Every structure is written in structure tokens, then in C-alpha cells.
Amino acid sequence: MAAVTKAIERREGDHALTVGGFSMGGLVSRYALAKMETEGLEHQAQLYFSYDSPHNGAWIPIALQAFAHYIKKLNADFSNQINSDASRELLWRHIAHWEDEPGTSERRLEFLRALEEVGDWPQEPRRVAIANGPADGTGNGVEPGVAAVIGKGASITGTELRTQPEGVDDLVARLRVITVPTREVRTSGLPDIDGAPGGTLYGFGILADALNSMPPLLGFKVENPIREHCFVPAVSAIAAREPATHDDLYTPLSDEELEKTPFHAVKLSSRNDTHALITEELAGWLLEQLP
Template identity: 60%
Template sequence: MTDRSGPNQPHEPHESNESNDPHEPTEEQIIEAWRSAAHITLAPGPQEVSEAAPTPDQEWTLPGGRAWVYLADPGQGLTKPVILADGFSAGPSDLDFLYEGLDRGEYALISELRTRGRDVIILGFDERSASILDNAVAARSAIQEAIARRTGDHPLTVGGFSMGGLVTRYALAKMEHDGVDHQTALYLSYDSPHRGAWIPIGLQSFAHYIRRLNAAFSNQMNSPAARQLLWQHIAEWDDTPETDKERVEFLAELERVGGWPSRPRKIGVANGVRTGVANGITPGRRAFRGKGLAITGTHLHTQPEGVDQLVAQLRVVTLRKPQIRTSGLPEIDGAPGGTLEGFGILADELNSIPAIIGLGAEAEIREHCFVPSVSAIALRDINTHENLHTPFPEQSEDSELDEYLCATHNEPHTLITQELCTWLLDRLP
């Protein structure tokens, strides 16, 4: 991948920087329209809220974050704390969106926790794309605050959704390493990428290719959290995919503090199946195509296995259509696991820009695997087709978790379901 003549790169002297179509908008017009309309952020969960979240009983300001507390019995105060950490996105955690996803979907997790006498502490971060190590400071502070405010000595439950499971895993392990008593009996993770997450290389390349037009998508893909979470990452649109050095350093730091907390029982759930059944996404298929004048010629494909495989053709404003190819990657978009509507989110945001700007798009395939099942239960690396698709038993000694549950069907990443939540609730201390 050597052709670097994207919209944020100069062309050779004989190349034109603009289409020869007089009706096509200029780069300046596109930039201005993008600033006032689309904001591409790849994140699971609701895209809008039905109503504001109820006012918390308590709100704690933490270093690098905030905690919203819903007590089971406000008259008794904090007695049985359950800390649940937010996951990866861009910008600060939003209580309204968190509450919408956690309590107003298929299963009302917050309400059920309170019915069972548990106090719910939702841990949010000032910047969800910041380093996991930095956000672990907020998690550690939340744990210590809960201990200080608790009435009685009921042990804590601490965990999180997606990246939040890694943040709290590290925070607890580091507290043990530092000799700090976290008083936590149960650690839980909800579709957390213990062995890495996946964003298609075609999507990452498009994010960086449009950086000059709108940098938000590229900034999210190049954020510290993304570099630490993603199994394969590219920092520029024509880079060769690799494990980023920030992920290598994060894993080394996690290992330095013990890898996992040793005192709590460790459990986790996956939004994907354990049977090896794929999610129905065919490798090598076109998932996204540009339809507007300014983007026609852009195609993004699902990840195929093999050598020199096409995953993207890029064209935005410029005449050139560089191709992005990969070698040696498995067919991971279709792997069993929690899915993310990455292609769909991109198309929806581009289609929110006025049609006259020429950035219309279509997602022929909306989703892709984001956290493979074997990653969510810390069972195997996600680097081969065999590792991703080989079935595994209801419980395996090879998992780094003490106990896990996988969903009956492959479903959206961090979807709050009765199946997974009741299993977790039944194991609370």
C-alpha cells in the first residue's frame, strides 16, 4: 500500500486535485458541510435517547471521570456496591445514553440490580478514547470512594462493558500489586476484548483518508484506547496492519501488575456464540459504497483471508482511486462474536450531510464482528480462522476467567439481554 495521494496529501504535478465535473462540490464546501453535520464515531448502543436518565441519588467527581449512583434504598445509603464502567467511544461518557442502553432496552439491568438490593454505580470517563491506564485511575478512585461511603462490609462487585472491563481489570490488578485493599469479591466483564477487538482495515483506511475533510473519525481510530484495544491497527490510510506499539506496551503493563486481579472471582459474558457458528457476513464482499458525486468510486469490503486481498478502494474529491490490500488476516468480520454496525454508522453519518455535497453512501452490509467470542471470554488469540471458529465447551480450563457464558446467537456488542444479565446477577456476592 504505497499510493498516498488522498485528499490530505499533495498530488504529483500532473495530477489534478479536483474532479473535472463542474457540478461536484469543492473540498472547502465539503469541509464546511461536514463541520455542521456528520460526526462519525464508531460506538455501540443507542443512537438517541427516549428521555433523560433519572436523577442519580449521588454523583461523584473523580480524577478523569464521574460516577452516577443509584441506590437500592436511599434511606440506607450505600450498602452493596456494584461498579459498572463505560466502554470505548469518543468524548465524555453520557449518562442519558448509558441509562438508555442499560435500562430501557430488552432488559432493565439497573432496575433489576436495585430490586435485588444492589446499589448501582455507573462509572463514566471524561474521555472514553483516552488510555486505558489513565481511565483506570478513575476506576481506582471509584472503588476507594465506594469503600469509604459504604455502610457495612458487604464486598464490592466491579467490572464493565467492553473497554470498561479492561479498565477495571487493570485497576483491580494494580491495586493488588500496590498492596491496596479493593475489597472486591467479584470481577465481571461484559463482552470485553480481553484478546483484542477488530475494526475492519477498510474502515480504518477510510477514516484516515478523509482526515483533512473531517478528522474526528481518524482521531478516534488513532486514539490511545483504540491503539490499545485493536488487534490490528493502521495509523495512516496506506499503512500495513500491525499490532500497535501502544497495545504491546499496555499488555506488558497489564502483565507487570499480574494480568488479572487474583482475589475476586472472575466471570464474563460474550455477545457471541461458543459453537463456532459465523454471523452470516461473507468475506470479500462489498460492504460500503459511495453514491454521491464526491465519493463515487469508494468501496469498502469485508475482510477476506489470503494474500494481497482487496479491502478498500478510496475516492473522495480527488480523481485517483487507490486500492488497499491486506495479506495474512483471517476472515474476522464474519467470526462469532459481538457485532458493531461500523459500515452502517459510516453510511448513516455521510447520508446526514445535504445531498448537494455529494457524500451519499450505502451500507450493503452494516455490521462486522467487533469482539470475537474467544476474546470476550479470554480463551484464545484472534489471529487465525481456526482460533475464531473452533467451538469450545460451556466451560473451559483454557479460559482466563473462572466462569463464562456465551450468547445463544451472535448479537450486537454489549447488547443488554436477559440471557446474559440474569446469569451475571445470579452470581453476585
């Protein structure tokens, strides 16, 4: 809100503003504009845009979340990031401890209630959204239930983090660090979301690179067959569907569905891109929307 006010003060002339953001920035600016309207403050925005913003939730694989919490006593950084206010508000499903059942964080519910209190969306500007995934249901090629990070060093042998499989009671992760016995994390009815259409994140790769960068004598070497996963499903980036089932994620978006989103116009990528990647295809379309 302060940034919008400052832009109005520093603007030369009276040209309308474009206000929006990438990823979480699209949610922050959505709330800010709606709150300004609710409070009777002028934002003078003619266009609101979100660029691969997780309106219906983002995704970090349960295997990665569980591993982060499992190693908290050794290094709390990863766990603290997963349990940050921002992560709790954005993630579609969250766990605060490796043994937890995945669910919607209370922080996310509070955030959704806060949006509802200001009318969910800004009403005055034209609203547009961009997704880094396609509309035709084509996934990113990541298969469900396969090993993504495999412990090879002496301190981590036995650890295996898998991509999210469907179903109930299928293996998601084996966890073993130093002398702790191997623990298991199993599925609880979540969809095979890692391979879904949408903006991707190198989540498995980031973890593997961090572990492999440690001194070899510490024994944390891993193999990393799969580096990325879906982070913002395409259906979430345009607020079309909750990413709750396989069909929600992979069924092609119809013209009728696209017309019923909260946006006046949407643009989906022709392929699965890295989350928030600026491409000629997407940026060119956004430039055409500017007032």
C-alpha cells in the same frame, strides 16, 4: 481505583464489592484491581466481571480504518478516533495511515506490558466473563470480501469498502474522494473476522449514515448493503484464543478450553448480539454470580 475506594467509603455495612465493566470497562477494572493488589491496597472485591471486553483485542475492519485516514484532510474526526490512545490499546490490528500494513500498535504492546507488571489479572476476587457471541463457532452471517459501503455520489463514486477477506493481495477497499484518484487497499494475511462469532458493531452503518446525512449537493451519498461486523470476537471476550486465524475464530470452544480460560466461570450468548447488549440470558447469569 478511586471509584473502588469511594465505594468502600460510602458502603453501609461490610458486604463484599462486585467490580467490573462493559467493553473497555472490563479491561480498566481488571487493571485497577490487579494494580491495587500489587500496591497492597484493599479493594474488598469478591467478584470481578467483564462484559464483552476485548481481552485479546477488538476489531475495526481495515477498510473502515483506511477510509477514516484517507479522508482526514476533509474531516479528521474519524481518523482521530481510530488513532486515539484507547483505540490503539484495544484494537487487535491497527493502521495509523491508509497505506500502512496492519499490525499491533505500540500503544497496545505498552498496555499489555502494563497488565503483565501487575500480574495480568486480579487474584483475590472470583473472575467471570460474558461474551455477546456463541461458543459453537456460528458466525454472524457477514460474508468475507463483499461490498459493505459503495460510493454513489459524485464526490465519492469509486469508493468501495469491503468486508475482510482472507488471503494475501485480495481487495479490501477502493478509495476515492472528490478529485483524488482511486487508491486500493489489499489484504495481508488477516482472517475473515468481520463475520466471526462475537459482539457486533454497526461500524459500516455508522459511517454510511454519517455520509448520507450530509447535504446531497456535496455528493457523498453511499449505498450500505452490510451495516455490521464483528467487533469483539467471542474468543477474545473470554480470553480463550488470539483472533489470528479463521480456525481461531470459528472453531467451537470445547469444554476443556472453557475451563482453561483465566476466568472461574464464563457465559457466552446463544447467538451473536450487538456488542455489550444486555439480554435476559446474559444479565440473568451475571446476577446469579453476585456475592
